């Protein structure tokens with residue numbers, strides 16, 4: 001239970017990219033603290049008794065650092081930061097401390113924790129030790145009144161709340177002041193979230209810093225996290241206030257056997273999985289970087305007879321819960337998951353973690369692989385990096401930063417409205433999509449520039465200053481982290497030592513088990529039929545492109561006279577897309593084609609062939625889908641005039657016309673200077689940018705007239721909001737096309 005064998009290893013040399021701050025040796029607990037024998041105070045005896053009830057084991061003892069933290073909180077009334085790997089027993093610290101403080105007459109403990117699932121487990125665990133724990137979160141609104149009554153009657157030892165609760169106006173007004181007055185201990189779980197430098201910084205967590213400043217100095221505060229480098233630790237310490245006791249344990253996990261296998265492409269990586277998944281010990285997790293990759297991989301493995309399930313942000317919550325349970329019970333070999341399978345998932349005997357593509361930071365990677373080998377002596381951890389990883393990191397990174405311009409636009413819109421605006425109403429005023437808009441509003445709200453009220457969001461009139469320097473710093477730190485992941489793949493040294501030293505673990509040392517220490521422990525051969533199956537899956541093309549049925553709201557503000565549903569005779573038929581940009585198979589070729597600065601060129605023959613195959617299947621239909629979406633074989637082809645890729649779109653349209661013997665009638669015409677704006681804006685702005693700007697010219701109109709109501713296939717290169725296609729399709733239908741069937745190479749987003 002006590003990992004003091006690490007202490008005698010020599011200090012590893014820090015690599016270039018490792019952060020240079022010293023790692024808290026002054027506050028750090030000596031690794032050999034417990035070997036001097038336990039402290040024999042009354043607090044220790046009481047704490048031990050409570051711990052034994054909590055874990056249901058009459059001989060249980062504290063891990064090193066646990067009692068020291070409890071003592072600092074209970075006897076010292078101090079602020080403490082515990083940085084210990086998952087499974088070390090952070091919750092034991094706060095439950096034992098809570099109960100001891102309660103026995104000494106303190107008010108209830110307030111625990112801020114981001115995970116509802118985790119809360120359920122914690123409440124149940126606490127009850128076993130006689131801790132009366134209750135939770136307030138968005139999932140149990142019906143119980144709030146009861147909880148309030150219990151609090152008033154002093155019948156609650158521990159109150160768990162989600163960070164989002166802290167930003168809720170009515171909670172802040174009606175309940176928080178009384179809680180702050182009475183709280184005996186404040187616990188901040190997953191405390192790396194309060195740091196800008198944390199890998200999943202959440203604006204809601206910045207409210208916690210306010211909360212700490214409002215607490216009387218005498219109230220102890222405990223912050224806990226499993227993964228934090230020195231920079232994050234510093235930042236949390238600063239927010240906790242003066243005199244923080246930091247207890248930092250070793251990160252290295254002896255049970256993990258790390259390895260990296262670089263393979264040339266996705267086909268080989270999937271081929272490897274198909275060949276070797278069954279050899280991996282027990283059951284585990286296969287992580288992918290994108291939802292599409294998780295779904296494609298899961299499908300491929302399942303078709304080859306492996307018991308796997310996909311688990312992503314797109315998976316229904318009930319299905320996710322079921323999938324987690326099946327993995328816990330070893331009823332599946334693996335879940336193929338995105339980072340959605342994250343904090344809070346606990347399976348001590350997880351046998352392996354394989355990554356198809358590397359996460360963008362050592363912290364994220366370590367957190368994911370650290371789910372394995374907690375309760376087992378051996379667990380295998382293999383990274384199969386991809387050439388496209390960097391592009392994908394970039395893709396996600398640019399989506400998450402607030403921009404000064406967008407923030408100013410939101411503030412101006414709210415100030416001009418003079419009243420509260422809902423997110424939907426804001427979308428017609430600011431060109432931002434739902435998720436980034438909501439994130440930006442949260443940042444502005446934490447900074448005090450806007451506030452959430454009954455009808456939506458309102459400006460507070462407080463000036464807001466864009467902290468360009470801060471965002472610059474954060475974005476530089478992200479690049480450093482990405483570089484560290486690349487070095488991890490290329491290093492010839494011990495991988496465990498590298499990753500734990502990048503995470504500022506003082507005890508980082510060569511593990512003797514990884515592929516660099518002990519030689520390659522995994523096989524690298526790939527069965528021939530496996531690559532064939534993988535390539536079949538990867539080459540499989542064709543996704544459904546659903547038609548827009550509803551105009552965005554608030555279009556009149558943007559000068560577009562539409563609202564509500566599209567009228568019959570206006571909309572598109574269900575279309576087809578070759579692939580999404582994030583797909584494992586065609587995604588790579590498409591990302592290259594649409595990369596910034598990529599030259600326009602005619603469509604590649606293989607890609608054209610794949611499109612023809614998509615059309616063949618579309619035309620044939622199946623049991624669920626009538627051929628040609630039920631509107632009949634297209635009598636003609638029309639293309640969308642492309643601003644960036646005329647050669648690509650033209651050659652695609654001509655190629656399909658020749659192969660399918662369907663006449664190509666040419667392009668629509670640009671009007672009013674053509675579409676404005678670019679991919680990535682919100683729906684309302686995208687529609688306003690294309691409205692009235694794509695029209696049917698006289699020649700095309702004459703040709704359409706001669707079709708006598710036949711269907712038209714509409715070809716474009718890339719689709720995002722679908723408004724270009726919808727506006728083009730509407731123009732075609734008004735000019736006599738009976739139905740419009742869109743076919744597009746790539747789907748973004």
Ligand SMILES: [Zn+2]
Nearest residue numbers: 494511514517
């Ligand atoms: Zn090693």
